[in-house]
Amino acid sequence: MAEFIAQQPLLAALLALAGLGLPFGALLGYAAVRFRTEGNPIVDQINGILPQTQCGQCGYPGCRPYAEAIAAGEAEINQCPPGGEAGIQALADLLDVEPLPLDAEHGEESERKVAYIREDECIGCTKCVQACPVDAILGAAKQMHTVIASECTGCDLCVEPCPVDCIDMLPAATGLGAWHWELPQLASRNVEIIATDANPKQAAA
């Protein structure tokens, strides 16, 4: 053995490398099959950030298709109005790109709404039931329909198909339950973390 290495150093090195490479290659190949991840993890992660309103304002038929388009590099990250700035920020963090302002072409960020059917005007046509992406509308043919508010995502898709225009989009939550503390306002907003870190606008003034 030692003799062979001494006589044929190059060959010995090649053999040694091949001897290492084969089993590891086999191991990796096996692992790739054995531990294959189902689906596309990056799409799932993007989809996990999107608000799942399923409204289609982004130009795709639902959040998942949009997630797929982002993952494929076909769409910008700023096309989802319900997700708003916070959503864009989260996407930018995930994909490690610069956050962009929301693309106004796709709509504006607005407060969350929920659909409300004026029940005495409903004719029971079931058109809204078919339009709702999350099965939030309850009703049968020729019966009055109603929206399960806790399931409604406020996507607006049921409003247009209603032939008698009896669906209103109302603000989702108001009153005490929806109230929360805001960051301090005005004067106190000018606080800088360290004194030398002065606000450039103020410094100029």
Place this chain on the structure above:
Amino acid sequence: MRKLFDFHGGIHPPENKHQSLSEPIRPAGIPRELVLPLSQHTGAAAAPVVRPGEQVLKGQLLAAASSLVSAPVHAPTSGTVSAIEERPVPHPSGLSAPCIVLECDGEDRWVELPAPPADYRELEIPALLERIRDAGIAGMGGAGFPTAVKLTSGTHHHIDTLIINGPECEPYITADDSLMRERAADILEGVAVLRHILRPREVLIGLEDNKPEAIEALRHAIGDQPVEVVVFPTKYPSGGEKQLIEILTGRQVPSGGLPADIGIVCQNVGTAVAVRDAVVHGRPLISRITTVTGEAVARPGNFEVLLGTPMHYLLEQAGWDPTRSGRLVMGGPMMGFTVPHPEAPVIKTSNCLLVPTEKELPSPPPAQACIRCGLCAEACPASLLPQQLFWFARGKESEKLEQHNLFDCIECGACAWVCPSHIPLVQYYRAAKADIIQQRRDHEKAEHSRLRFEARQARLEREEAEREAKRAARKQAAEKRAQAAAAEGGEDPIQAAIARAQAKKAAQQQAPEASPEEKAAAARQAAQAKLAKMQKRLADARAAGEEDKIVTALEASVKKLEEKLASLEEPTA
């Protein structure tokens, strides 16, 4: 002497407690109207069981607990329910919330209470908890968590220490202090009930050393009961649940955990009295002790006030001068909040109404830049890094905030109090907490919607697949039948059907080529029917005396039809 521990940080703000301690507890009396919010506690709002116009008696149930974490509301005096409507409630938002409004009749007649047990020790523990729940007791120290829920979770753990929270560390407030001075025996009766429920190894009543009278009264009332009064040096915020536990036992509640996790339950002294009233006397929670203080009242002190009493009524009992007070604070100067409407009611958690003059408690000066002095970190009783949290809160970096244990912040305000730059730090934390909770909720909701959306997609696909399968099955069956028929030598049913269809079509095409006589006959019949109808209309019009124009037009039509009929009849005639 037991070994005492210390918690990190803490501050010594001016106490200002003597003002409200010069007089014993006074009854506040019965106002003209009581306003009882349905949500005076943490958890789901209670559901009203009375209707406007109904007569109710003192202690009668007005609204029942609507879920596990909820508390009922009872009538604090007798009278008429005048409305159930939105009224301003004591809440930092200044918003309104549903309230039961009670027009008091001044007679203060009690409803017939369920007879209290001769000896509560003979009752099962769940029955005792039921009584506490039905009495509507919610933590009276300020947080307002339903007491029965806390005790129930306590019975699920092995509790070795019951701590009665009596430091009342916040400046100005003396409600618990006066209760301990004047009603020590009641407190101990309540403690005995709690002891019976939780069966702890030891019971400690924690107090700061600035309340010698209360300490004396409690020690006197204890007698030979296995309850220990533990006195420790005054320092804010020793009344914080986690801080008090650390002082008394040296143990720390894990971040995000509950005291019950380490075998400890804390109850406020006011809550102990309410438990005693509920279990020993069968009385629901309808009043509480509230401190009224500040330089804008002439006679500050502690009042026994009916829940739902409008704050301005209570303030007037203490000689309030609205022109002098800058603002109305519920709670103390550190953790309280400004109430914009003095008509808001006193609720189960109102331990203090503070009406300071502008000089006494000036509005905070404008915030300056953070100078990184680190005083806030030294003061923080939760061992957090307030300036770091402040930075992250401004940048809305939720992940970092959580990593730095924002949710361990008890919002005590010690950091903001020491900050030389007057940065309203606590406000940042409150906003950041609310923001993160909202984000979590949104995320849960999104996840839920996603599942529903995917379930719907799957259902639609399944339905489509089923339809497709049915179609395929039908086609296959037809083909099979055809093959079978062909094999038998008979005619192929599909071919036969096609042939039948073709035959029918051919027949239809032939039909129009009926004989000219038939055609003429059909046309004649149609014309005759039309004529008859027109004649009838003409007769009707004449009978009804219609306008000449119409009658003439009808006559013309009849004539035309007659001519047409005649021309049709000619060929055969």
